[in-house]
Amino acid sequence: VTEFELIARFFANQPDGPDSPGDKVISAAGLQKDQDVQLGIGDDCALLRLDNFCSLAVSVDSQVEGKHFPVHYAPGLVASRSMGAAVSDLAAMGATPVGCLLALTLPKADAAWLAVFSAEVHRLSKRWQIPLIGGDTTAGPLQVSITVLGKVDSTRVLRRSGARVGDDIWVSGFLGEASAALRYLDAETKGQLPDAVLQNAYCKQLLQRYHHPEPRLELGSWLLGKASAAVDVSDGLVADLGHLCNSSAVGARLVVDSLPVSASLDALLCREDALHQILYGGDDYELCFTAGAEYRQQIADSGFVLHRIGEITAGRDISLLLNGIIQQPAHTGFDHFRKG
Amino acid sequence: VTEFELIARFFANQPDGPDSPGDKVISAAGLQKDQDVQLGIGDDCALLRLDNFCSLAVSVDSQVEGKHFPVHYAPGLVASRSMGAAVSDLAAMGATPVGCLLALTLPKADAAWLAVFSAEVHRLSKRWQIPLIGGDTTAGPLQVSITVLGKVDSTRVLRRSGARVGDDIWVSGFLGEASAALRYLDAETKGQLPDAVLQNAYCKQLLQRYHHPEPRLELGSWLLGKASAAVDVSDGLVADLGHLCNSSAVGARLVVDSLPVSASLDALLCREDALHQILYGGDDYELCFTAGAEYRQQIADSGFVLHRIGEITAGRDISLLLNGIIQQPAHTGFDHFRKG
Numbered sequence: 001v002t003e004f005e006l007i008a009r010f011f012a013n014q015p016d017g018p019d020s021p022g023d024k025v026i027s028a029a030g031l032q033k034d035q036d037v038q039l040g041i042g043d044d045c046a047l048l049r050l051d052n053f054c055s056l057a058v059s060v061d062s063q064v065e066g067k068h069f070p071v072h073y074a075p076g077l078v079a080s081r082s083m084g085a086a087v088s089d090l091a092a093m094g095a096t097p098v099g100c101l102l103a104l105t106l107p108k109a110d111a112a113w114l115a116v117f118s119a120e121v122h123r124l125s126k127r128w129q130i131p132l133i134g135g136d137t138t139a140g141p142l143q144v145s146i147t148v149l150g151k152v153d154s155t156r157v158l159r160r161s162g163a164r165v166g167d168d169i170w171v172s173g174f175l176g177e178a179s180a181a182l183r184y185l186d187a188e189t190k191g192q193l194p195d196a197v198l199q200n201a202y203c204k205q206l207l208q209r210y211h212h213p214e215p216r217l218e219l220g221s222w223l224l225g226k227a228s229a230a231v232d233v234s235d236g237l238v239a240d241l242g243h244l245c246n247s248s249a250v251g252a253r254l255v256v257d258s259l260p261v262s263a264s265l266d267a268l269l270c271r272e273d274a275l276h277q278i279l280y281g282g283d284d285y286e287l288c289f290t291a292g293a294e295y296r297q298q299i300a301d302s303g304f305v306l307h308r309i310g311e312i313t314a315g316r317d318i319s320l321l322l323n324g325i326i327q328q329p330a331h332t333g334f335d336h337f338r339k340g
Numbered sequence: 341v342t343e344f345e346l347i348a349r350f351f352a353n354q355p356d357g358p359d360s361p362g363d364k365v366i367s368a369a370g371l372q373k374d375q376d377v378q379l380g381i382g383d384d385c386a387l388l389r390l391d392n393f394c395s396l397a398v399s400v401d402s403q404v405e406g407k408h409f410p411v412h413y414a415p416g417l418v419a420s421r422s423m424g425a426a427v428s429d430l431a432a433m434g435a436t437p438v439g440c441l442l443a444l445t446l447p448k449a450d451a452a453w454l455a456v457f458s459a460e461v462h463r464l465s466k467r468w469q470i471p472l473i474g475g476d477t478t479a480g481p482l483q484v485s486i487t488v489l490g491k492v493d494s495t496r497v498l499r500r501s502g503a504r505v506g507d508d509i510w511v512s513g514f515l516g517e518a519s520a521a522l523r524y525l526d527a528e529t530k531g532q533l534p535d536a537v538l539q540n541a542y543c544k545q546l547l548q549r550y551h552h553p554e555p556r557l558e559l560g561s562w563l564l565g566k567a568s569a570a571v572d573v574s575d576g577l578v579a580d581l582g583h584l585c586n587s588s589a590v591g592a593r594l595v596v597d598s599l600p601v602s603a604s605l606d607a608l609l610c611r612e613d614a615l616h617q618i619l620y621g622g623d624d625y626e627l628c629f630t631a632g633a634e635y636r637q638q639i640a641d642s643g644f645v646l647h648r649i650g651e652i653t654a655g656r657d658i659s660l661l662l663n664g665i666i667q668q669p670a671h672t673g674f675d676h677f678r679k680g
Binding site: 010011041045046048050056058059060061062063064065066067068098099101102103105114115117118121132133134135136137138139140141143145147149 | 350351381385386388390396398399400401402403404405406407408438439441442443445454455457458461472473474475476477478479480481483485487489
């Protein structure tokens with residue numbers, strides 16, 4: 001049983017609710033008509049309709065020590081990764097941040113740890129204009145759960161479910177860098193990374209990508225009304241594109257030669273390793289989105305770093321076009337329970 | 341350093357934000373005028389202003405195995421305690437539930453555990469009309485964080501900060517039962533509770549109160565426009581009334597003889613023990629609220645089980661009137677870090 005199967009099996013199938021994850025609009029009991037719930041289980045955020053023009057996007061993201069970040073990871077980096085991952089879910093919907101809540105569990109009331117952690121939370125809260133409006137602090141194994149709230153145009157909100165056969169598939173920035181950093185991370189956390197590696201600009205870039213996820217908020221907003229579907233790449237390109245395809249009931253073909261390879265990956269990894277990180281590595285928090293061919297020029301001219309990497313297909317599979325041969329992906333991506 | 345000092349020190353003092361917890365209204369950067377944040381750190385919920393008439397109340401509540409519930413606690417009871425505690429924060433503001441998000445961390449993907457847990461989540465979600473709209477499931481030490489969203493009349497929302505000198509202090513139902521259950525809990529969880537105790541209706545009542553918190557949603561709604569301040573009793577009467585007094589910059593005098601003693605506490609505990617549970621025991625999730633004397637008759641005639649237990653005073657202390665003598669409380673209540 002994978003994590004996604006777990007969620008789908010037990011939590012998405014609500015009695016008297018929709019029988020599959022997706023974007024079906026239901027009228028929740030006791031709500032006024034202008035505050036209908038657009039159920040979001042299975043998407044990056046849940047949506048509450050505030051009025052005819054505006055929805056509230058809500059999402060929660062948990063980061064557990066030893067699973068999502070290393071044991072003895074610096075408190076500022078715990079904050080940076082947790083905030084970045086949570087806010088990225090707003091970017092994936094094209095939502096503008098409104099506020100966040102922090103549920104923090106930590107083994108002991110360590111003032112030095114908390115000073116650094118909270119300073120970074122406040123810094124990012126200001127940077128992304130997402131005020132910290134509430135929270136809960138408890139004793140226990142280190143874990144951070146962040147709930148993010150945003151607002152978004154009800155009619156243009158980016159969902160996973162809107163991709164159509166023939167749409168272009170795009171990705172922002174460069175993938176694979178954060179997961180490629182994992183080979184240096186353990187040594188870095190223990191202070192055992194050799195100086196030669198620490199000074200290497202390419203290695204620094206990989207670690208930077210792992211430590212400081214940058215939610216693509218501006219891009220998400222810009223894509224409203226242009227992208228037909230979107231998802232943030234947290235579990236890996238193939239895995240998250242798979243979620244988008246499942247929600248949209250379509251397939252996808254990725255053109256491997258069109259996948260962007262960053263200078264750092266190109267310098268440090270052989271091509272086969274680099275492609276593996278790009279296809280299957282998580283934690284990049286770039287946006288993967290689909291759009292009709294009529295938007296191709298506008299997207300290319302947008303000023304954002306965006307690459308067209310494939311096409312939405314009929315059927316339900318993701319395939320890779322490599323050296324003129326169509327292949328199936330090696331696996332479908334990160335699973336917290338399987339790899340835990 | 342206590343939990344509340346921690347939160348106050350690091351998270352309530354946001355740079356460029358208000359310098360103390362409370363209900364100050366700030367205009368958060370980037371928000372439209374109709375969606376101002378009414379900062380709620382230090383209250384039961386945060387408030388986002390949706391329009392001139394309606395605010396969104398948001399709160400997160402974490403429950404950690406071995407801290408908030410016993411190790412090997414039954415999955416349905418984990419769900420019941422977590423949901424009840426979280427939804428109680430909406431009741432304390434007088435808010436009507438809109439939706440909830442579930443961040444679940446569990447050691448392994450145990451289908452039998454999840455089936456029972458999720459069934460109870462769905463049952464309570466339906467009972468309290470709070471649809472499950474999102475979540476995150478990860479591998480790690482067992483912990484449940486629930487984010488609740490509700491809506492409430494902006495102008496009449498119940499806060500901790502509105503109590504005035506001379507207001508009556510009221511409490512709903514009976515306090516001390518949930519904490520009195522702790523003496524049976526360990527044996528019950530291990531299946532070692534003697535039959536004579538298991539069959540005892542008073543013991544059953546105490547355990548029921550611990551296992552199945554009942555948020556006072558109807559009472560909270562009814563109190564809108566009547567109560568001057570409110571808080572739910574999760575940490576203990578003296579502790580939570582202390583938070584209310586801090587937020588309102590007032591003191592309180594509790595008349596110990598007017599504290600309601602339930603039939604179960606009266607049957608099982610000596611009077612001194614019973615009063616100790618009532619004053620300092622947590623986990624009851626009753627509402628403690630203040631109201632002007634002009635509402636006294638209306639509240640007494642409301643049909644809710646409500647007891648008038650004291651009066652708001654000038655100064656900042658909580659005192660107890662017992663046998664004609666004014667005393668100071670023995671301590672101020674539960675602290676997750678101190679007792680953890």
